Amino acid sequence: MKYLRNVATLKLDAERCIGCGVCSTVCPHAVFDIIGKKARIVDKDSCMECGACARNCPACAITVKSGVGCAAGIIAGMLRGTEPACDEGCCG
Numbered sequence: 709m710k711y712l713r714n715v716a717t718l719k720l721d722a723e724r725c726i727g728c729g730v731c732s733t734v735c736p737h738a739v740f741d742i743i744g745k746k747a748r749i750v751d752k753d754s755c756m757e758c759g760a761c762a763r764n765c766p767a768c769a770i771t772v773k774s775g776v777g778c779a780a781g782i783i784a785g786m787l788r789g790t791e792p793a794c795d796e797g798c799c800g
């Protein structure tokens with residue numbers, strides 16, 4: 709399943725990553741792969757910002773604003789019937 713393109717707040721710090729593979733294991737949408745003993749984001753648009761990867765990463769290499777982010781702002785705009793926009797204050 710794909711979500712809105714290029715709006716997920718997911719970020720990976722490759723320098724911190726120790727290649728343990730936990731993020732790949734816990735992610736329900738196969739967003740990560742382990743390539744060359746480092747995690748890589750291979751499908752960012754499938755991220756639903758659940759936060760499982762960031763909470764379980766032992767190296768604090770992942771950040772994601774779980775439950776908020778631009779996707780929330782854009783969807784809220786759609787539901788209100790107004791122009792979809794990231795105006796929920798989530799990017800400040």
Ligand code: SF4
Nearest residue numbers: 725726728729731765
């Ligand atoms: S859980 Fe963290 S340290 Fe482990 S592979 Fe993923 S990003 Fe790297």
Ligand code: SF4
Nearest residue numbers: 735755756758759761
């Ligand atoms: S926030 Fe959830 S869906 Fe997104 S990459 Fe992390 S575990 Fe996967």
